[in-house]
Amino acid sequence: MKKFFGFMLIFLFLLLAACSGDSDEETTPDATTDDVEQSNENQEETAEEGEEAITLRMSWWGSQNRHDMTNEIIELYEEQNPHVTIQTEFTGFDGYFEKMAAQASGNNLPDIMQQNFGEYVNQYASQDLLADLGPYVEEGTIDLEGVADTVIESGKVDGTLVGIPTGTNALVATYNPSAYEEAGIEPPTHDWTWDDFVDIATQYHEATGDYGTRLAEPGNMFDYYLREKGYSLFNEDSSGLGYDDDQVLTDYLAMNKDMIDAGVMPGYDVIQQVQGLEDELIVRGETPLDPTNWSNQVGTLEKTAGEPLEMVVLPGENNDQGMFLKPSMLWSIGKNSEHKEEAAKFINFFTNTVEVFEVIGSDRGVPIKPEVREALQPNLSEIDQKVYEYVNYVAENSSPADTNYPPAASEVLSHLEDIDEMVMYGQITPEEGAQQFREAAESVLAE
Template identity: 25%
Template sequence: MRSSINRRQFGQLLLGTAAVGLLATGCGKDTEQSADGSVTLGFAWWGNEFLNAQTNQATAAFTKANPGIKIDPRPGDWASYWDKLATVTAGKDSPDVIQMDQKYIAEYGGRGALADLSTLGVDITGIDKAALATGEYSGKQYGFSTGQNALVVMANTAVFKEAGVDLPDDLSWTWDDYTKLAAKITAAGKGKLFGASYGNNESSLIIWLGQHGEQLYTDDGQLGFKEETAAKFWDQLKLQRDQQASPPASINSEDASASLESSLFGTNRLAMGWSWTNQLASLESATGSEIKMLRAPSLKGTAKDNGMYDKPTMYWAVSAQSKHPKEAAAFVDYLLNNVDAGKILMTDRGIPTNSAVLTAITPGLKPSDATVVAFLADIKADITVAPPIPPVGASGMQDSIIRYTADVLFDKSSPEQAAKAFVTEAQGMLDSARK
């Protein structure tokens, strides 16, 4: 999924540009106090019909418990969410409470569009400290993680069985093991099955760099990797194509735009796909098969060196434009810490970071969600650090990675050429944002 938002839009966030409030139901509506003394908070999030209904249920429970606060819901979809949010923020009509993504939190927070949550009195005593750190930027708390997630290899056991291939030992497998196993499945499928997808997004690169002792960004917002390490990343993807471990470039390109239900994985034609842990239930529903989560392969064949990390599924944030920051913070506190809210929201925005909420909802978890909770607990010992959050200017990084991957797979660029161009483009994004 990608957005067409650009750096110029972000640069205009605080300029007060006249703009149509595309996410708003009425300019300034949420900044006025009603005749009955209540205040209305604009609340924006992206999601599907299920998530929207669930979120509306949680907001209804909050307003029932807090009659002095009303919620103006502003749901959207990922494809248009960020363009709309940039527009209304530039127009000084930002929602009070905003669902944020990691790659945008520094863009908005670093440009003064988000409030420092550490000053608003939200209770953080029950929140995992590592999760708190993922919402900090330049010494300020711009977001609270709605829940934790990890990028994993999802293995479709039905496809493995059809190919006559055993599942790997994910505690000890290497990239060589991964590639050979995937190629074996493709060969057994005789054109019907493919072994593995290409892990070709920003998080995949972060895992790869972590295995090399490097990171995508440094703590001070610089690029933190060597060009040759990025070239090896694209070498690995090219190797998967050449050894027929993964689909041909043309099929992969078509699959990238397919819905889950019509994708190679969703139609039981792909044995291993890279996905987030909170997608397990959706994948099992689409395939009708048992899906087993696997750790990432590593260079050395040891789980502690596989570069995996806990990523916030998304964040709760408060707009710096809000005229009701106290009430907005109370709503965020409720979403983050209230057990009743947790029982409504469950794990669809990730595994709750509040230990009391997680304990309270565990008995009611669906089997797939309970599996995710157990898996994340199992890998926790091998996760040592959280990568620095993307700095201002980095919001286009994922699109860039995907584009250069396509160039390599279609033989428009060598891995070395792609890495060189990517480093130049990535550095340009960061430099431009600092001007």
């Protein structure tokens, strides 16, 4: 598997290099000559004052709203730490890890990087690409006093702390209450089932002609679907799938395929045209329901939509078993970084500074430090208040997140996405899709 991953890193590096001239990926604008000269002058002045001038590279994915807020936070940090200059690299989620793979192949990962809980952080940790953050916590450079042990554990892979959660997060079905009111349809509630999900979406489509729900790509949704039914995507030792009966995946695929065929749910031809959160169907008024969100995304959706949105847990008779809290994302430090201590200081700043979350709200989840949450509570915006309340509800009505993602999990999920797409396009049946996924997953996990 390590040989395969190494090969893929090299391949992706060459591919990205070849395509870079035509890329429309959202990235940080190149620094101008004046910018570089000004940065050099600032660093020289700082060096003259006795502190070593440090430049850190920092990468993340997200919406334009997140980019703007993160840049504001970086400016605040640089004002307080004039010897530090942070070079930013940001994209949408699509393409982020391909770009990271190319950087990893050249031993050039950023000093500070946003990592994704589960398959990706496990994959990078398995390749020994992430720094051990434990010593920085032990010596107090990163202050995690008062943070719940379960939250800290979520940043560990095989016992090593490789990521500091930016906040806590939960899956959410987001809906537009005014759209349901205008259509004369009752919106979903926390106790809805999968039959309710299909019925509500179908009623709305029949009443309005619009889509009743957004298509749910299978990665997070099928993982939840399995948990809600008492299974998991991977077995305990990550050597195979965590369910034996392929009828589970067959039923899931058939439910979505039937809704697409009926016009209740859009197919991939529509979804693949969506350009980030600000362009989602619920924002454009083309559906009242989006079951694919994380709680930290709802603020951006509501802000862009320009009207209130509401949140419920995902459907299912046992949704308290399916629901879970997870890190919204993680801050990691590249093992190749020459400035790990300074990178750790920025992560500490982000984790412990109230002003950071006054800027970013709930976009990176509910803060992990109790005193930060308490300081923010009286002045939360209406949408952030709703997010906090929702996360609190999930905390009381959920089960622990699965952490047993094998290093090859991203490859397994890629097969699931490809098979889901073939089923939704009618190229193979749900039964064939379920069988093909098992064969592909077992082949990958056996390597």
